[in-house]
Amino acid sequence: MAQAVTTPITQNILRDGLILPRTPDPAAMVIFGASGDLTARKLMPALYNLALNRYLPSGFSVIGVADTAISEDEFRSRVADAVQKFSRTQPVDRAVWQSLAEGISYVRMPFDDQDGYGRLAAELDRLDRERGTNGNRVFYLATAPQFFSVIIDRLGSSGIAKTGEGWKRVVIEKPFGNDLKSAQALNHAIHSVFTEQQIFRIDHYLGKETVQNVLVFRFANGIFEPIWNRRYVDHVQITVAEDIGIERRGKYYETSGALRDIFQNHLMQLLSIAAMEAPPNFDADSVRDEKVKVLKSIHPIDVAKDVVRGQYGPGWVGGQQVPGYRQELNVSPTSNTETFVAVRLKIDNWRWADTPFYLRTGKRLPSRASEIAIQFKNPPHLPFAKTAVEELTPNWLVMRIQPHEGASLKIAAKIPGPVMRLRTVNMDFFYGSSFMVESPDAYERLVLDCMLGDATLFAREDEVERAWGLVDRIEAGWALQPPPFPNYAAGSWGPPEADALIEQDGRRWRRP
């Protein structure tokens, strides 16, 4: 027989040395909008892959909530098909899926139906009893934004969101509001039911391995941080370029535009992590405090001088002729929605004073690329003959988010030979070819983090509101005069004014 314990067990000692995340508590995830695209394409495949890789706890359960007239079996069959189609790992392991599917149920109800929440509560109680979910709940709002407030309200009034036994968390998809006022109203509505610690505002960009790698690159390597400032950096370019158009999202995009769709969230996140100070540790508030400080430090924008908007007309992308934005499905033929934004920002702090940040995003650009590119200042003095170095380009450090995730450093090197001739070479680090593990989908990481209660990679209330404040300022400037749309051809790098924006500072956009 085993001996008596001489040291109390306060932590799971079998976990020592395992380079794997802690297992979340058994929980039920309630997905509102369970018959929608996001659930099919992202959430269920993410949950399946988490289960496959042993990250989900025993007893983990999913309740799909939607107003679609299907039976529970039909719902299971639908999500099984979705996993079959969209899982990043193939083929789907039937036994693992079956094991996960045993915990999947469906509640049909309109999102504002108080009686429906009674049935949902009964189903959650059943899971607590039969599958040991112990009152732990994740409410995932994968619905259109107009349902966010009503769902939150009903979760509160029905008592389902009450704390007590187990934890309760709510995940909210973007867009989180459509301006500062609506974001504040939504925050207010959510806070009437949940505390900030229970709220997980998702921006899937932050779940990407390569975005997190920017933080590691900056703060785990001693050689970069000392030169990551106004003294050595000439300027920073942040690009989120898409070669696709709006596909079938015309209805949504007409109310959104590039400013709300990408700038307010993805570009602001990339700006924050590129410019932030080192946090004292990697916990949620330490990281988010530093990100918010960056947003607070943005110098007030002069919209007429610092912002360019564009909308694509017909053109050619990747050898294919494509229509202009106004010819897309569900788009007004006189639409003034922007599909391109370029912004020049300055950050008023000691690290970045007078160092411009150029941000751009657009649809139907020549290629897909997301990157943070830092141009360093030229050496103060070149001891070589002018002819030897006239074509020398400055040092660039580029952190590519997608595609070809990795980092690239452009440096000068001597061409072998008796004459001193220099040329520029790239040192490339490709994330994908340097690690054997296939990167998980961003949703896998974020869903797991939420279940573990780690909000580091989720946006905080003040972060969201700061970003909306900037967007509102730009919108207000744009409202003063109508745009000359369309003003760039599909397949080009945006309107000429975007080039002028950076060229007037004596700089040029990179070709990503």
Added chain:
Amino acid sequence: MTQNHKELTARTFVDVHAIQEELDQVRWGLHADGGGSEAAQHAAAEARASVCNLIAVVSNEPELGAISSVLDRLSVTNPSRTLILLAQHTRAADKLEAEVSAQERTESGHRVTTERVLLHAHGEPARHLASLAAPLLIPDLPVILWWPGRPEFDSPLFNDLCELADRLIVDTDEGFDETDLTRLLGVARRKTARASIGDLNWARLIAWRHTAAQFFDMPGMLARLAHIHGVSIFHGSDGSTAQARLLGGWVRSRMATVGIDVPLEFRPDDSHEHGVCRFLIYTGGDEGLARFSLKRLRGNRLLTQIRLGDQDLSPRTVRLESRPAEELLGFELTLPGHDVLFEQALDAALR
């Protein structure tokens, strides 16, 4: 995924300086399509991505083919300078040959270049290949010694290479008996020619360890771990027990950190031929009896079950990865320094 593979192999050398020169030549040669053109120079000036020096020791030609294939696949994710030592000291007539090659692969548009030196020796030179390997290593990169079969623990070659290496990687599933395991542990603990140890067989146990640890992440289960009173491990019917011993040693060593000695029971199981088949942890105490079980299912899966008293909780099926050698090796290459947990598990397995 696009893939392209270009290889350049040089003639035979025995002089270390000639080998070093040829390494530079073959690497240059991969990019020499344009002769001395600026484009070729630019390509050749591209940074070399190398994560380590990897020395693999094989004893016969058929094994050489298999090991070379593993290293080929490994090089895509772990570009390294690789030295393969085909050491045949039992063959008469001294012989020492070297073959230098460089490979360039393009995977999804990313180019990976690796260099390989095959050192082939018979007779006495085969015992002293470490002296030729040492000057061929890239400075300041860790040296990994991969010994795919059962090491010759007493051979000068093994000890010289351990002296050179930062890490020794073996596969205890290659018929290691208790004596071999004891000697392996000795390598990690000796004062000279000491290397940290990695074991592909230990890497295969990650899923078992992870899933077993998850039992006690569940609310209320940690207290039961303090009342563990036994572990049963069922292994395949072919009689190889190294993996089962390591798994048992792992539980025993972890529990020893809190002063609990765990009795281990090993039993053969006809349901599988090889490897760990079932892993049962028994607990008692005030919470009552409980059994935590993992069972290997056909098709690379694990079934996890918890029984509390006479009540079964929701079972769960998860994947039990069957990783090829290059993935296990790649995983071992990412581990820094001594794998203390492995050494403690090995030690506990032998007690």
